[in-house]
Amino acid sequence: VSASADAASDANESVLLGFGALPPAVTEGTNGQAVVTILDVAPAPTDVAPPSADVAPPPPTLVAVTVHFEQASYTVGEGSSAEVRVQLNQDPDRTVVIPITEMGQGGATEDDYSGVPASLTFNAGETEKTITVSASADAASDANESVLLGFGSLPQAVTEGANDQAVVTILDVAPAPTDVAPPPADVVPPPTDVAPTPSLVPVTVQFERASYTVGEGSSAEVRVHLNQDPDRRVVIPITGMGQGGATEDDYSGVPGSLTFSAGETEKTITVSATADAASDGNESILLGFGALPQRVAEGTNAQAVVTITNVPAVTVQFNRTSHAVPVTVQFEQASYTVDEGSSAEVRVQLNQDPDRTVVIPITETGQGGATEDDYSGVPGSLTFDAGETEKAITVSATADAASDANESVLLGFGPLPQGVTEGTNGQAVVKVSDVPAPVPAATPTPAPTTAETVGTGGGSFRLLWLILIPVGVAALLVVTLYVRRGRR
Incomplete structure (x- = not known):
């Protein structure tokens, strides 16, 4: 967003950004709007004399502070008031004036509310101020009215914090009947010195998780939490919307509201999914909160989706088997x-x-x-x-x-x-x-021999054989025979 430079003095200019009609299953988050404030910058003078040599030194550095609304949203019923707190993150150590802007939304005009000041002044040591917004009671049906509060052009060394805007929603209260008989003359009027109502503890409410799953024929527990003890009775309206073709025939158990008593910070919604024979795998339920009571704001999980899982019909039978000892x-x-x-x-x-x-x-x-x-x-x-x-x-x-x-x-x-x-x-x-076959035995072949005559005194002679080995290799075997005397 670019701001045009001009010579006009128009310090209250701003641009309000918001969302149009959102598609199915898309809702606004915490910051559903944004205000872009245009700061008026005076043109630099052209005839400024140069500074003299005896110019005083610059002022001391200012303490940097941020300013924000305590909550991003508030609720007030017609004929009642809501306290909107504005806070600094630390002692400013000086007087700081914070300009406040207001804008009616949903048809709200200045006739529908009051109490919004043009500015808040924080002195040194002060870090919180309160704006009391009062909603006018009227007979008109105007349920969507609200007031958008913001900050104007902030002074030097002051910047916006997290909640730089706050929406005050005006709840439409039906007018009292006009034909009610006046009270009898002897009714004692209420005392005028009743002690003021104590300040309500601010709490936030949220779902424990953003998504849940439940099978047809089963239930899911959806928990809703407060961030702290409300120290009073708080009724949280619950909304439920079927998605993906889901209707009230497909689920049950979503209450219209949950009531937290003092000391309680958790409640449970038991959502049950109906078992049917239809194949409807995309069904789900979107849970949310309705218009929250005073000093109650939505937390992180302001919505929860419960997806219904389609469970097909099955046939179960048991086989009678004896227990077998496991072995390997x-x-x-x-x-x-x-x-x-x-x-x-x-x-x-x-x-x-x-x-x-x-x-x-x-x-x-x-x-x-x-x-x-x-x-x-x-x-x-x-x-x-x-x-x-x-x-x-x-x-x-x-x-x-x-x-x-x-x-x-x-x-x-x-x-x-x-x-x-x-x-x-x-x-x-x-x-x-592998065992090899045995080798055949060698067969001796007699060869011509040379004989020597042995005398009567004894002696020796040699016989020669030619042995043929099966593999074809010839070998010469020499055998020496000894003959005793008197024998051949």
Whole structure:
């Protein structure tokens, strides 16, 4: 927002910003309006003489203060008054004059209210002043009237605080009947020295949360809180509006109001959702507050949305099952080795007595080229009776002449019965070791020999054989024979 510079003296100019007709499910927050006050800046004189050398030093620095309304909203009934407090955040240490602005809203004019001063004067040491706004009682039906209070052009070192505006809502009070008989002559008039009504404790009211969820056929507790003990009886009007097609047939339990007595700071609304067969997943309820009583303002969660969850109809049935002792099954080892032509025992174990008959399905998978021709003995299942915790599988490896060193069998478990789960070793590998075929024995082939005659005195001679090894390599074997005397 830009303000045009002009030479006119127009210190009370301002711009009121607000919201138009809001779309569904959108409501105004705390600051439903904003006032932009235009400060009048006098043009600088062109014939100002230069300052003399003996100009006094500048005044001391002013204490910076902020000014704000104690609350952003107030309520007053026709024929009554409301106290609107204006506060400084600290002692100004000087006299500070705060200009006050007022604007009737919803058709309100100066005939409908009074008591708004043009300014408030804070002396040194003062931090709070009170504006008493009185609403005129009339016979007109004008429920939307209110007064917007704000601040004018603030003096030096004074700035606006959080609540720089306050709305005083005027509640329409029905006029008293005109045909009431006058009081009898002997009625004692009320005393004139009645003590003034004590100041009401300011409280804020809010929902504990901004959103809740409730399933059809169930209930949700929505809590409403006051920020402190009201020290009096406070009636909080509650509003409820169905959204997403929700009607009063879809929910119940939203009261017209909640009553807090002195000492009470929490109340509960139990919202129940009706169970039906319709598919209506977007239903919800918007809860809020109506016109709040004097000295009661809305807190952070001024609204709460209760979303109704659509619950489909279900059919429930019970299966009668016996209680099964939970057990785990595993192989004793993760790997085994068996030579071709031999067997290996693979043990399968339960961690405890199953207390029933348990059938454990066994799976087998040949690996490294192994087929059912290379091994045998793997059953389709193992049956553990009550009290049994270990079974053995005897895996036999077939002996063959093939060179197949990488063959193995992977054992595992199939789908396990109820109450049975796999343990650590859920699989076991049985490696088949390749055993080579035996080498045929060498066959000696006689070769021509050289004989020596042994005399009667004894001696020796040598025989020569040529041995043919199956692999085709010839070797010479020398055998020395000893003959005793007298024998050949």
